[in-house]
Amino acid sequence: MTTTSFYIKTIILGFLFYSCSTGNLEVVANMDAQLQEASALELVKNENVLWTIEDAGNPNVLYRLNNEANIDRSITITNAKNEDWEDLTSDKQGNIYIGDFGNNSKKRDTFTIYKISNPKKLKEETSAGIINFTLPKKVDSEDFEAFFLHNNYFYMFSKTGGKGILIKVPNQMGTHVATLITEFKLKGKQTKITGADISADGKTVVLLNHDKLWKLTNFTSDNFFDGKLEALEFKHDSQKEGVCFVDSKSVLINDERTGIEGGNIYVFEL
Template sequence: MRLIPLFPAALAVFLTSAACSEAQSDETTAAGTSTTEQAGKSKKKKKKDSLESRMIDAAVPGLRRVGRLDGVSESSGLALGPQAGSYFTFGDNGNVATLYQIDGTGSVTSKVDVGAKNKDWESLTRDPQGNYFIGDCGNNNSDRRDLRLLRLNPANPQQIGTISFTYPDQNEFPPKKKQRNFDCEATLWHEGKVWLFTKDPQEQTSNVYTVSDQPGTHTATRAGSIAIPGQVTDAALSPSGRRLVLLGRGELFILDGSSWADILKATPRQVDLQGAGQTEGAEFKDENTLVISTEEGNLYEFTMP
């Protein structure tokens, strides 16, 4: 009988506890979405991502999505990072002047704030000493007079060496539309030089130039051209030095040779990457595996044929 007067109080405590538990399980986020709703959306997103991945895997043999670049807006370049299995990337024009170090799944592990403006960053390459070269040479209208490569070491990103350059065969800014082939979104350090591969809006020819890897004002040297039926957005050389890949938007061009000179003369093999998105960054993981990033934020691995 003495327990009866205590029952309402105990019941009140129980109901309060249950209400709090229910409130916590359906807590509203700052965006106005409950955690329950978020979980549902997360499951739907995973299902959608999984379905998309399977569709791409089926459509493009050898291509599989390995992760997302959730912390990087409009990835537009890719290069090996200082640690094994890591990479550097960045957002293109209009984004902050930051290099993002990512792992093999696209997760951002660190950030490097660069002491230079991102006018139109489009490519990234590095030399064996760990110097990185940011290609601030995006030039869609072929009218820029301030083309440059930014040389830096991520350990001291405020100390920038500027490699300013001009093309030896450009006299008009801009030239006529059919001659506007001075937009460079693909660079590659090789044998003491930075190689430039242009992006032809006519989708016929990628012109090849070289420029010094030392800071200063330079005139690039024309090294030839490659018949590419697409728009080149990045370049990567395999560890053996016997395979050059020129990435396009939703396509890939592979050039093989026993020497660099032979590679530049080779007939490209074209691989269709339809469905992968706007492919903008490429780097070799190993001799037979290419890592590809897209502006939409996907990270892929492609097993070379």
């Protein structure tokens, strides 16, 4: 993937004076100080810039970062409310999707995905396409912070510690009832999923936690847990929120800023 490889090389060279190892995470940038609660990262196909958002209580704005991780464009979504924006994904045409499905109170009945068309051509504001969904009957309201787009479906993983659920929703405007794919249970003390992505070849899924990354491979259906599951420890614990593939062997990760700590972008080799 030439463009994404170029991006990584550029950002690492640009921050060579800053780069340091944190466990087996490599810090490659410190995010713009304006972004205190960045909840996602997305590297859009055929672009060499990152996009991010902030979560509940922050503006309904999509931010573009340059290769120094500073904001170089802020796009207000005029028909959206940031009830609890938690993750980003994109399609092959370069459209970005915002997952407004955070649900800490577990009282939401309806969740929303906003489609931002051709963001690279936008300047200051836009109106989004809207996809709403509800959960299947007999499925309790859950908190979601992680999703990706694959084969024209959005796949969402609940954040709940202990037993979680994987659901999918079609990439179509309108209101849908999500399909429950499976329940799952991850081992360890910290098991709450805060971000997710799938590799461009569709063969590897990563699920993010504060101190580890779960790597899922060798699956043969969209029940990704039917394959091989590996826990990759970071040796570093912070409020990590966003993850996106650079290529099949590496990802970018960000954490929220807590005081003078965090607010970084890391590269991690799988």
